[in-house]
Amino acid sequence: MTLNRIDHFVITTKNLCQCLHFYVDILGMEHKIQREENDQHTLHFGNQKINIHTYVGEFQPTAKHAERGCADFCLITNDDINQVKKEMERNGVEVIAGIIKTEGAQGEMKSIYVYDPDGNLVEIASYL
Numbered sequence: 231m232t233l234n235r236i237d238h239f240v241i242t243t244k245n246l247c248q249c250l251h252f253y254v255d256i257l258g259m260e261h262k263i264q265r266e267e268n269d270q271h272t273l274h275f276g277n278q279k280i281n282i283h284t285y286v287g288e289f290q291p292t293a294k295h296a297e298r299g300c301a302d303f304c305l306i307t308n309d310d311i312n313q314v315k316k317e318m319e320r321n322g323v324e325v326i327a328g329i330i331k332t333e334g335a336q337g338e339m340k341s342i343y344v345y346d347p348d349g350n351l352v353e354i355a356s357y358l
Contacts, residue, residue: 236278239301242348243282243347249348256317260275271284299349301350302353303352304355305355306356307354309356311355314342324344324345328342329341339358
């Protein structure tokens with residue numbers, strides 16, 4: 231078997247409005263509703279997708295131990311990381327760590343770390 235990329239992942243939120251504000255208004259993702267009959271909320275950016283569940287077990291199958299705030303992932307930007315940090319702070323998002331040199335899947339990068347409204351750790355990074 232040869233795998234070549236991640237298609238999507240899932241986050242669970244307790245407050246859809248706060249979640250959408252963070253990912254759409256602050257991070258600039260696009261919100262879509264797929265499967266209109268059961269309101270599957272999704273976030274899109276680049277060629278990536280994040281599914282949003284509004285409660286554990288909303289859609290099946292699901293992870294055995296899905297919980298709010300248990301995700302930890304990295305988002306890549308082409309923007310200057312210093313400007314990204316300033317933008318987060320300007321929007322009232324606490325930068326909990328950064329700017330830090332880290333190693334990504336494609337080499338060295340500079341990163342900042344923030345929490346989304348549900349406590350998921352979101353790394354925002356720019357490759358060097």
